[in-house]
Amino acid sequence: MSALESADPLHFSESRPLTLGVELELQLFNTRDCDLTPVASDLIDLIERQSHAGDVKPEITQSMLEISTGIHDRHDALLAELQSVRDTVVAAADRLNVLVSGGGAHPFQHWSERRIFDKPRFHQVSALYGYLAKQFTVFGQHIHVGCANGDDALYLLHAMSRYVPHFIALAASSPYLQGVDTAFDSSRYNAILAFPLSGRAPFVLRWDEFRTYFERLRALGVVESIKDLYWDIRPKPEFGTIEIRVCDTPLKVETAAALAIYAQALARRILAERPPVTEDVYLPYGYNRFHACRFGLDGELIDPMTRTRRPIAEDIGATLDTLGADPSAPESEPAFAVLRRMIGGAGNDAYWMRSTYQIGRSLPDLVFRQAERWRGRG
Amino acid sequence: MDTLFFLPSWPPQVGSLTMAALVLLAALVAGEIVQRIFKLPRLIGWVIAGAIYGPSATGLLDAEALHDLQFVMHVAAGLVLFEFGQRIDLGWLRRNPWLAGTSVLEATLAFVAVFLILLLLRVSPPVAAFAAAIAMATSPATVMTLARDLRASGQVTQRVELLTALDCAYAFITIGVLLAWFHAEYHGDWVVMAAHPLYLIFGSSILALLAAAIARPLLMRLDAYGDVQRVCAFALVLIAVALGEWLNLSSALVLLGFGASLRALDDRRRFVSLDFGPLGQIFLVLLFALSAAALDLSIALAGAITGIALVAARYAGKYVGVVLTSRVSGLSTRKGSLVALGLMPMSAVALVFVHETVTVFPELARGLLSVLVPALVVLEMAGPLLARFAFVRAGESAAWA
Numbered sequence: 001m002s003a004l005e006s007a008d009p010l011h012f013s014e015s016r017p018l019t020l021g022v023e024l025e026l027q028l029f030n031t032r033d034c035d036l037t038p039v040a041s042d043l044i045d046l047i048e049r050q051s052h053a054g055d056v057k058p059e060i061t062q063s064m065l066e067i068s069t070g071i072h073d074r075h076d077a078l079l080a081e082l083q084s085v086r087d088t089v090v091a092a093a094d095r096l097n098v099l100v101s102g103g104g105a106h107p108f109q110h111w112s113e114r115r116i117f118d119k120p121r122f123h124q125v126s127a128l129y130g131y132l133a134k135q136f137t138v139f140g141q142h143i144h145v146g147c148a149n150g151d152d153a154l155y156l157l158h159a160m161s162r163y164v165p166h167f168i169a170l171a172a173s174s175p176y177l178q179g180v181d182t183a184f185d186s187s188r189y190n191a192i193l194a195f196p197l198s199g200r201a202p203f204v205l206r207w208d209e210f211r212t213y214f215e216r217l218r219a220l221g222v223v224e225s226i227k228d229l230y231w232d233i234r235p236k237p238e239f240g241t242i243e244i245r246v247c248d249t250p251l252k253v254e255t256a257a258a259l260a261i262y263a264q265a266l267a268r269r270i271l272a273e274r275p276p277v278t279e280d281v282y283l284p285y286g287y288n289r290f291h292a293c294r295f296g297l298d299g300e301l302i303d304p305m306t307r308t309r310r311p312i313a314e315d316i317g318a319t320l321d322t323l324g325a326d327p328s329a330p331e332s333e334p335a336f337a338v339l340r341r342m343i344g345g346a347g348n349d350a351y352w353m354r355s356t357y358q359i360g361r362s363l364p365d366l367v368f369r370q371a372e373r374w375r376g377r378g
Numbered sequence: 379m380d381t382l383f384f385l386p387s388w389p390p391q392v393g394s395l396t397m398a399a400l401v402l403l404a405a406l407v408a409g410e411i412v413q414r415i416f417k418l419p420r421l422i423g424w425v426i427a428g429a430i431y432g433p434s435a436t437g438l439l440d441a442e443a444l445h446d447l448q449f450v451m452h453v454a455a456g457l458v459l460f461e462f463g464q465r466i467d468l469g470w471l472r473r474n475p476w477l478a479g480t481s482v483l484e485a486t487l488a489f490v491a492v493f494l495i496l497l498l499l500r501v502s503p504p505v506a507a508f509a510a511a512i513a514m515a516t517s518p519a520t521v522m523t524l525a526r527d528l529r530a531s532g533q534v535t536q537r538v539e540l541l542t543a544l545d546c547a548y549a550f551i552t553i554g555v556l557l558a559w560f561h562a563e564y565h566g567d568w569v570v571m572a573a574h575p576l577y578l579i580f581g582s583s584i585l586a587l588l589a590a591a592i593a594r595p596l597l598m599r600l601d602a603y604g605d606v607q608r609v610c611a612f613a614l615v616l617i618a619v620a621l622g623e624w625l626n627l628s629s630a631l632v633l634l635g636f637g638a639s640l641r642a643l644d645d646r647r648r649f650v651s652l653d654f655g656p657l658g659q660i661f662l663v664l665l666f667a668l669s670a671a672a673l674d675l676s677i678a679l680a681g682a683i684t685g686i687a688l689v690a691a692r693y694a695g696k697y698v699g700v701v702l703t704s705r706v707s708g709l710s711t712r713k714g715s716l717v718a719l720g721l722m723p724m725s726a727v728a729l730v731f732v733h734e735t736v737t738v739f740p741e742l743a744r745g746l747l748s749v750l751v752p753a754l755v756v757l758e759m760a761g762p763l764l765a766r767f768a769f770v771r772a773g774e775s776a777a778w779a
Binding site: 030031032034035037038039041042045046062092094095096097360362364365368 | 473774
């Protein structure tokens with residue numbers, strides 16, 4: 001590969017198909033009133049004093065921390081790394097009297113109080129988006145799935161879009177926002193939809209066509225880099241992956257790992273069976289996505305190909321049954337078991353949050369319990 | 379006879395409540411002027427307005443009026459200490475024992491440094507010890523007001539708040555212990571010497587625990603009603619202050635302990651954001667203004683050198699204590715030095731409490747005031763500026779970001 005090619009930001013780097021990487025955006029709050037607290041740089045300072053698994057980075061605000069894993073193929077190794085980096089973060093946070101948790105949005109933070117992290121790109125984002133940038137203190141899980149080439153990546157991206165409601169519903173963990181129950185299981189997703197370049201990718205299946213599309217956007221001055229696209233699933237040519245971005249950060253790393261393995265298993269089957277994909281896959285897309293955000297696992301999903309409709313939980317169950325039969329990945333079974341428990345009555349994290357709120361009837365108390373759950377208790 | 383009976387009498391009779399309202403108004407206006415025109419923290423305006431009203435300046439507030447308004451200061455200080463007590467997080471000290479180390483070290487070093495410098499300046503040992511005990515404490519009212527105005531939140535703010543709360547506790551406990559020494563020194567009565575500090579410390583702790591045990595179930599049942607809970611807490615603080623005074627206990631310890639115990643008992647985090655809102659603000663402004671009015675500014679000029687020496691020694695002690703332990707307690711040295719600056723505020727509020735004690739020993743009063751007042755005058759102005767600098771430099775202020 002020539003130096004020229006690798007300097008080209010739109011060159012799709014080859015990566016081993018079906019490898020996984022996970023990024024989780026975490027919330028940081030003080031123990032006094034459980035509101036978000038701008039402590040990311042102090043926390044990173046402390047964490048970086050010793051070597052540790054995973055990677056820890058600042059995000060757009062000081063009250064957000066991003067952790068990410070290396071590249072994995074197997075559930076056990078992925079989960080072990082997530083648990084290890086979680087433990088590192090929690091140990092450091094304990095020393096600073098900071099609580100850490102998952103969850104798609106802080107239940108009662110007021111966006112105007114958030115401080116934007118001191119880094120030039122973040123200041124640009126903040127200047128451009130105004131109140132949206134601060135309202136964008138929402139916390140998501142991003143799943144990277146490795147692809148052999150750009151054409152495969154685009155095909156997988158569009159074929160995978162049918163399952164976007166699954167990911168939204170399983171990961172939903174932002175029922176409360178600005179102190180109220182939003183009635184949505186994932187309110188975070190609505191905040192993201194406010195951005196001009198959010199939503200779905202254009203229906204383009206060949207990488208050179210995608211390049212042309214992107215170059216035209218760039219020529220118009222709409223975007224500068226792939227980073228400006230806030231799509232539900234976007235290609236990440238630099239890593240050679242597609243990145244699924246619709247998940248709220250789950251309240252436990254076990255759920256995060258299970259979601260990643262689910263994405264891997266879906267991708268494995270799609271790439272093996274190569275079902276035909278047409279733009280029709282997007283006909284019910286907005287409807288399905290809304291249902292997943294609003295009603296979570298109880299929402300309704302319309303299958304664009306078979307034209308059937310059924311509850312999302314049922315659709316996930318049927319999908320898991322077919323995936324579970326795959327003999328090539330028996331080690332993924334524990335991850336599927338996590339998801340089966342959720343659709344079998346345990347519910348998603350939004351459901352857990354609503355039931356937990358009933359115990360204390362105080363949102364700070366809920367936040368505290370979320371942090372306990374993140375630690376692996378409760 | 380007085381045929382013009384329907385006309386107002388002259389000069390007008392100004393009751394203490396009206397006087398308080400006038401002070402409040404002047405302080406609020408001064409606060410806004412200072413903040414908008416000079417970009418200084420509002421509370422500096424409150425202090426200046428109070429000082430102008432005081433006997434040392436215009437005398438609009440004379441000694442008698444100040445005496446009548448003393449209860450306002452006690453209530454206000456009680457509210458602040460109660461809120462601060464809620465910030466004592468014993469769990470944090472357990473998870474990060476080095477922080478407890480920081481706290482003990484900086485308070486001890488500040489005490490020792492101030493005590494030694496005062497001895498060098500030929501201040502009598504009892505006065506030097508008493509002044510050093512007071513110098514250990516950072517003004518909770520100042521830290522609280524600044525943190526709220528700046529909407530500051532983060533490691534530096536949180537550590538300054540915790541250390542301030544602990545410093546206050548150390549200061550009042552030390553004062554209790556020192557009382558024993560003074561009893562021996564002045565009265566030579568050994569029974570009193572042993573019993574008085576014990577009564578003060580244990581009595582205050584027990585009252586604090588009782589208050590929290592009563593307040594908890596009451597406040598929990600009111601949680602759905604918002605302001606009702608807040609006003610109820612206000613009433614409970616008033617009662618705790620009154621009980622503390624009636625029992626001759628240390629009101630400061632009672633209220634700090636009340637807040638801390640209430641937090642420790644609040645396993646469901648229902649009072650996490652319990653503050654007194656605009657009601658608390660009224661008392662806070664009056665606290666700064668009235669305590670400043672009570673400062674005898676003529677003493678300040680006479681003892682300027684002592685005052686500056688005390689301030690420098692206190693800073694040196696706190697700086698060394700905090701910075702030495704900042705890395706091991708998980709904070710960069712740079713932020714550690716900001717924490718030390720954040721601990722600088724000291725305010726005349728300290729005298730509100732000392733006053734009760736000093737009246738027991740009139741022999742001490744004059745010496746103590748001549749040492750403390752100059753330092754207080756310096757720090758009423760410099761303390762808030764240094765602490766604000768620390769919070770802003772740490773990037774923890776939302777208002778100035």
